[in-house]
Amino acid sequence: MLTTGSLAKAGGREAVPDDFDQYVATRGQALLRLAYVLTGDPSDAEDVVQDVLARALPRWSRIIDAEDPDAYLRRMLVNANVSRWRRFRRRETPFAEITPDGSAPDAADVAVAGSENDRLWRAVLALPKNQRSAVTLRFHEDLSYAEIGTITGCAEATARSHVFRGLAALRAALGEAPTDEGEGA
């Protein structure tokens, strides 16, 4: 399942533009999509991507010579988001209370709370940061557990555990019964 919404994970080394501006022109929007799904806020998403690219700029020649520049930038982005989350967690209220029907208590969000996609996304945003990152990388970016482990700096088994626990938490938050299927497999 390689989606149009994800950074190309198997596009081959030749497909990655060497030039910073060309790379951003072709891949920047995919980074922004990932950032938006992770942060839940368009301004935060743009801020995180800008920050990552600004930090990547002075070392661009090294990054582009790396085996997988896309993975490198994903890693920077995921960790920049975790850092942002830590710095601003006191004022962040990422839908911490998910009701069984998935709606968040904030009245301003009621208008967009009806759809199934919103319910699921809100529940993902309420996950602990490690689970949120792992679930997003798994189901938005379609990455393997090994790739998720590389990006988030943990073992493959730990990445698998984050996804599994994230799915279990989502089921609980959404009021869905556990399944006997190979969840997270």
Added chain:
Amino acid sequence: MNDLETRLGSALRAKGADAPVAPDLAASARERRRWQIRTRYGTGLGVAAAVAAGVLIVPGVTGGGEDPDGSGPVLTTEGQDWIPAGWRSETVGEVELAVPGDMPYGDMSQWCGAEDPEPLFWRQGGASTLMACTPTYTFGVTVVPSGDDQLGPYGDDFDDPANFPEGAVVEQKVLGDHRVIAVFESEQVAEDVIATAHLNRGVDANGCPTTEPIAELGLAATVGAEGGPISVCRYSGEDRANLLQSERLSAADSDAARAAIASAPAGTGPDDSEDQCFQAPGESETEAVLFRTETGAYAWVHYDLCRGHAVDLGSSTKKLTPEVMRWALSPGWSGGMSASGLLDDLRRDPNLAPQ
């Protein structure tokens, strides 16, 4: 892939499609970069002046006896007079060195998250938020692999003065497979740290062999609890030079550690439940801790995987308890483990201010 996973993929992709469109990301990134540099060095300094602000990178000095294979000086550890007064020893693999005794542990690439950045002893491989700071590294001491890949988490190397604070003196020395990097405002302190660094292929100053294969659960060869102070030796699963961290407990703390083990219930565990544990069959531990006395191995503490938690005393096993983990994980440990509740009472870095 089950129904929830399918719906989740659809939902996240749909949300991703709603992301804002930013046509000038590259230009915005360049502007952000300029702003970061101005912020770090102050508005009165230009970029060129900041980079050239007196960062001095000094080739490593050598001292002590020559290593027989030519890879660096080796000191014996019969006496510990190589450790300056008030300093403490640290070991990373076969590299042993001394640092100022009040130097806290931490990640030199995460300095901008601290309110008051100070020199840190940076033990590679620990948990990190990977916050990208500018410049990349702050003051401190670290030991990194010395191969071709000498890059930090963001690809910054340790040879580029721009990656260190203004006025930093960076001393480096290659020893065996590692490179020691000391970054201080004081050239004398940097030199002193480098001068203490040496290869040790025996037992380090804290009583830990620098190479010790992790004993599989049930196969540990131990000699009992007696034998004076306890050395806490944390090892990786590598074949050689696998000492990650060492510490020698005081007499009182050694007694407390023995008591913690003695009072732990017999058996193994606590382990994660089967539905929470994705440990592959035969998966090996990435690290374990050995309690060692002057007479030999006393106990292996297995905490790394989500199953097989135990204190292995050779002839018997004990369950892991928070009290045991308190002594097993020395200050400066930065990792993760399963079985929540076992890390509730770890010892704090004594060099950090009370919270």
